[in-house]
Amino acid sequence: MNILTNPKKLRGFERYVKVDNVSRRSILKGLGLAGGFVLAAPVMSRPALAAYQTGADKMPHGTVVDPRVFVAIAPDGIVTIVAHRAEMGTGVRTSLPMIVAEEMEADWSRVRVQQAHGDEVKFGNQDTDGSRSTRHYLMPMRQIGASARTMLETAAAKRWGVPATEVKAVNHEVVHSASGRRIGFGDLAADAAKQSVPSVEGLKLKDPKDFRYLGKGQISMVDLRDITVGTARYGADVRLAGMKYAVIARPPVTGGKVASFDGAAAMKVSGVEKVMEVKGWPWPSKFQPLGGVAVIARNTGAAIKGRDALKIVWDDGANGKYESVAYRAQLEEAARKPGLVVRKEGDVEAALKGADKVIIGEYYLPHLAHVAMEPPVAVADVKGDKAEIWAPVQSAGGTREDVAKTLGIPEGNVTVNVTLLGGGFGRKSKCDYAIEAALLSKEVGAPVKVQWTREDDVRNGFLHTVSVERIEAGLDKNGKVTAWRHRSVAPSIASTFAAGTVHQAPFELGMGLVDMPFEIANVQCENPEAAAHTRIGWFRSVSNIPRAFAVQSMVAEIALATKRDPKDMLLELIGSPRIVKLDSVKDLWNYGEPYDSYPIDTARLRKVVELVADKGGWGRSVPKGHGLGIAAHRSFVSYIATIVEVAVDDKGKLTVPRVDTAIDCGTYVNPERIQSQIEGAAIMGMSLVKHGAITFKDGKVQQGNFDDFPVIRIDESPAVTNVYIVPPGPDTPPSGVGEPGVPPFAPALINAIFAATGKRIRALPIGKQLEA
Amino acid sequence: MKPNATALAVSLLSSALLLHAQAATAQTTSPPSATATRPATTPPGQSSMPSDAPPATTTQTTGEASRDPVVKKMNEDEKQKVETKGK
Numbered sequence: 001m002n003i004l005t006n007p008k009k010l011r012g013f014e015r016y017v018k019v020d021n022v023s024r025r026s027i028l029k030g031l032g033l034a035g036g037f038v039l040a041a042p043v044m045s046r047p048a049l050a051a052y053q054t055g056a057d058k059m060p061h062g063t064v065v066d067p068r069v070f071v072a073i074a075p076d077g078i079v080t081i082v083a084h085r086a087e088m089g090t091g092v093r094t095s096l097p098m099i100v101a102e103e104m105e106a107d108w109s110r111v112r113v114q115q116a117h118g119d120e121v122k123f124g125n126q127d128t129d130g131s132r133s134t135r136h137y138l139m140p141m142r143q144i145g146a147s148a149r150t151m152l153e154t155a156a157a158k159r160w161g162v163p164a165t166e167v168k169a170v171n172h173e174v175v176h177s178a179s180g181r182r183i184g185f186g187d188l189a190a191d192a193a194k195q196s197v198p199s200v201e202g203l204k205l206k207d208p209k210d211f212r213y214l215g216k217g218q219i220s221m222v223d224l225r226d227i228t229v230g231t232a233r234y235g236a237d238v239r240l241a242g243m244k245y246a247v248i249a250r251p252p253v254t255g256g257k258v259a260s261f262d263g264a265a266a267m268k269v270s271g272v273e274k275v276m277e278v279k280g281w282p283w284p285s286k287f288q289p290l291g292g293v294a295v296i297a298r299n300t301g302a303a304i305k306g307r308d309a310l311k312i313v314w315d316d317g318a319n320g321k322y323e324s325v326a327y328r329a330q331l332e333e334a335a336r337k338p339g340l341v342v343r344k345e346g347d348v349e350a351a352l353k354g355a356d357k358v359i360i361g362e363y364y365l366p367h368l369a370h371v372a373m374e375p376p377v378a379v380a381d382v383k384g385d386k387a388e389i390w391a392p393v394q395s396a397g398g399t400r401e402d403v404a405k406t407l408g409i410p411e412g413n414v415t416v417n418v419t420l421l422g423g424g425f426g427r428k429s430k431c432d433y434a435i436e437a438a439l440l441s442k443e444v445g446a447p448v449k450v451q452w453t454r455e456d457d458v459r460n461g462f463l464h465t466v467s468v469e470r471i472e473a474g475l476d477k478n479g480k481v482t483a484w485r486h487r488s489v490a491p492s493i494a495s496t497f498a499a500g501t502v503h504q505a506p507f508e509l510g511m512g513l514v515d516m517p518f519e520i521a522n523v524q525c526e527n528p529e530a531a532a533h534t535r536i537g538w539f540r541s542v543s544n545i546p547r548a549f550a551v552q553s554m555v556a557e558i559a560l561a562t563k564r565d566p567k568d569m570l571l572e573l574i575g576s577p578r579i580v581k582l583d584s585v586k587d588l589w590n591y592g593e594p595y596d597s598y599p600i601d602t603a604r605l606r607k608v609v610e611l612v613a614d615k616g617g618w619g620r621s622v623p624k625g626h627g628l629g630i631a632a633h634r635s636f637v638s639y640i641a642t643i644v645e646v647a648v649d650d651k652g653k654l655t656v657p658r659v660d661t662a663i664d665c666g667t668y669v670n671p672e673r674i675q676s677q678i679e680g681a682a683i684m685g686m687s688l689v690k691h692g693a694i695t696f697k698d699g700k701v702q703q704g705n706f707d708d709f710p711v712i713r714i715d716e717s718p719a720v721t722n723v724y725i726v727p728p729g730p731d732t733p734p735s736g737v738g739e740p741g742v743p744p745f746a747p748a749l750i751n752a753i754f755a756a757t758g759k760r761i762r763a764l765p766i767g768k769q770l771e772a
Numbered sequence: 773m774k775p776n777a778t779a780l781a782v783s784l785l786s787s788a789l790l791l792h793a794q795a796a797t798a799q800t801t802s803p804p805s806a807t808a809t810r811p812a813t814t815p816p817g818q819s820s821m822p823s824d825a826p827p828a829t830t831t832q833t834t835g836e837a838s839r840d841p842v843v844k845k846m847n848e849d850e851k852q853k854v855e856t857k858g859k
Binding site: 055058059060127129130249252253255256259265281282283284285286288307308309310311312313314315316317318319320321322323326327330331333334402405406408429489493494495496497498499500501502505506507510528529530531532533538589591592698699 | 815816817818819820821823825826827828829830831832833834835836837838839840842843846847848850851853854855856857858859
């Protein structure tokens with residue numbers, strides 16, 4: 001019996017979940033239903049959850065784990081389940097409602113999903129980031145589904161005059177086996193609405209062996225058909241009567257502002273109706289707009305042409321001399337000197353001095369842009385002290401809050417409608433584009449759509465940080481690693497909220513630096529200063545990318561130096577199966593999760609390495625010019641190991657015939673989505689390793705579109721990506737899936753390139769480094 | 773009425789020939805002029821004032837604390853949030 005069904009294990013969670021029957025006309029009307037039954041679980045603050053406590057109760061707006069999910073059953077039997085998280089391709093809009101449907105024995109073909117608007121008091125935290133939707137909401141969704149099922153069964157039992165124990169919900173109806181009577185959910189809905197909401201203690205969850213949907217991988221995304229045939233509605237598809245279209249010329253340098261502008265030529269462009277300055281805020285100002293000059297027109301094309309006709313003189317401000325080559329040299333210089341110590345075990349200095357050999361590696365990763373297929377876009381309609389927004393945002397609640405504060409209106413007067421997101425990757429967790437639309441709508445007195453072009457997206461976003469990772473590994477005469485010093489120098493995301501920031505925040509340090517799990521006696525991690533000169537933000541898997549690149553490359557370099565197989569070297573460094581203790585780390589973020597529930601378990605890390613080595617055929621013969629590389633990393637409390645096979649021809653052309661990835665993400669809901677996320681991570685990893693570099697000159701981003709910031713095309717994509725999911729143990733909580741696939745890809749690829757060519761690449765992107 | 777297989781085959785064949793002819797025509801005809809609007813790579817009318825900014829370094833910060841009380845509070849709240857929750 002596992003944690004999902006063991007009632008004793010559920011007890012802590014049950015105490016704090018309150019499930020209410022909220023069959024109110026207004027709610028039904030809001031859902032577009034005329035009758036039926038609605039169930040809501042109010043958000044409650046509670047300190048303990050299920051058998052495995054998660055960090056969900058510490059998230060903003062509710063310290064909650066269980067969202068208020070509305071389940072409605074119409075008289076015709078259609079079940080509507082509200083999805084409170086944003087859909088950006090991870091499938092969360094399908095997976096979370098699917099959990100509810102599973103537990104309530106709903107027939108998925110008769111389930112409809114409705115997107116929640118931004119309201120975290122009602123729905124709980126809506127931040128769709130951190131790879132935590134499933135791990136925070138698996139149990140709450142099961143509870144809601146079980147409650148609905150119980151109420152339907154009770155209603156049927158009463159109608160038939162039989163004990164409730166004799167009836168059972170099965171596939172969208174309730175059955176009384178003894179008499180053969182059956183009744184559909186729709187026919188029961190009104191009676192079910194009259195039942196008391198069962199106590200959580202009394203809920204009986206389904207036995208996983210009876211699951212029809214969870215864990216099967218046979219349910220496709222609810223939006224799949226619409227996406228495929230082009231009827232899916234994204235932010236740019238929103239049309240309102242009287243809507244204006246706007247593009248904004250934003251300061252090209254972070255912290256810059258308009259010195260002067262002349263909109264006369266822009267106003268002469270056919271279709272342009274207005275040119276106006278947009279309010280900006282001095283940097284740093286969280287997600288507030290950069291400001292600039294807006295061109296408002298009757299269509300986007302006219303707005304763009306009008307913007308091209310603007311005459312603007314910029315005051316670039318204090319970051320006007322930010323230049324990537326010089327800054328990289330600064331980072332490297334900083335990495336070669338002592339920095340703020342953030343983890344210390346043993347005496348690294350003495351161990352390095354006494355080492356038989358010291359291997360030093362410096363690894364560089366430039367700024368990266370998200371370049372989701374859908375650039376930022378938002379529609380706003382501001383009327384007096386009310387505002388309605390339509391936008392692809394990862395944080396609906398945060399958007400509502402920030403729009404309200406910026407406009408100076410009550411939060412309750414702001415409605416945020418979340419459209420589908422054409423990719424997010426962390427860019428769309430910042431709502432600057434929604435605020436821009438709101439400001440312009442307020443000014444012009446009409447709905448306004450602010451559309452970002454690809455150039456805007458590349459040049460004015462919140463970039464992944466730039467970093468140098470320096471690792472010194474000391475080896476004794478037997479080749480055993482006895483010392484490990486890792487200095488990580490990179491501007492912090494915190495610089496987006498706090499001027500004067502020169503060190504990374506605990507959450508950044510906890511992504512592959514201080515949580516390094518190797519069994520080494522003397523370890524020291526340092527974080528020298530690095531001031532930001534552009535807006536830095538979250539990018540899929542965040543600081544894990546440069547850290548995994550460095551650490552896993554160094555593993556392979558140590559293997560070479562000691563003439564060991566890289567996989568064996570990796571396992572030796574991971575060490576014995578154990579729970580890693582990090583007492584010297586002042587603030588181990590651990591992805592916001594309690595360490596008791598989600599410790600660093602080296603047995604699980606070893607297992608994915610061994611699994612991928614077995615399934616991926618590590619050590620197999622490969623043709624000339626091919627090579628295999630391996631890497632493993634724990635992030636978002638999941639464990640991943642990846643093998644990449646590369647082929648490099650005599651001209652340096654790189655292709656990837658095969659990728660194998662083993663993932664341990666604990667208890668999982670939708671394996672088809674896991675496969676999809678890992679495949680996508682390989683594509684993203686390949687793009688950033690091969691091409692990804694945002695560079696600066698005179699404070700300005702030098703790139704603008706896919707011609708100079710490419711993503712890989714179909715001919716560069718891995719030909720085959722195999723994904724192996726570790727079956728969860730009986731007590732293994734769910735962990736992240738959306739991001740963990742990215743970090744190990746780069747080092748596995750780079751290690752494979754070394755195996756194929758003998759070239760060790762330590763600075764990304766690869767670019768022309770392989771060319772003869 | 774049962775479809776006439778021969779007539780159908782002829783109809784399909786005719787269509788195929790028609791498509792082929794159209795394709796041949798397309799290859800010899802100049803493409804229509806582009807109508808999509810492309811943003812200028814470097815906006816021609818935009819320029820920067822001469823900059824007296826110092827070279828950007830890892831140790832010299834350049835941001836300024838917000839004087840807007842609303843944004844100042846937003847910054848403080850977000851900083852506190854990310855320091856404790858990560859996001």
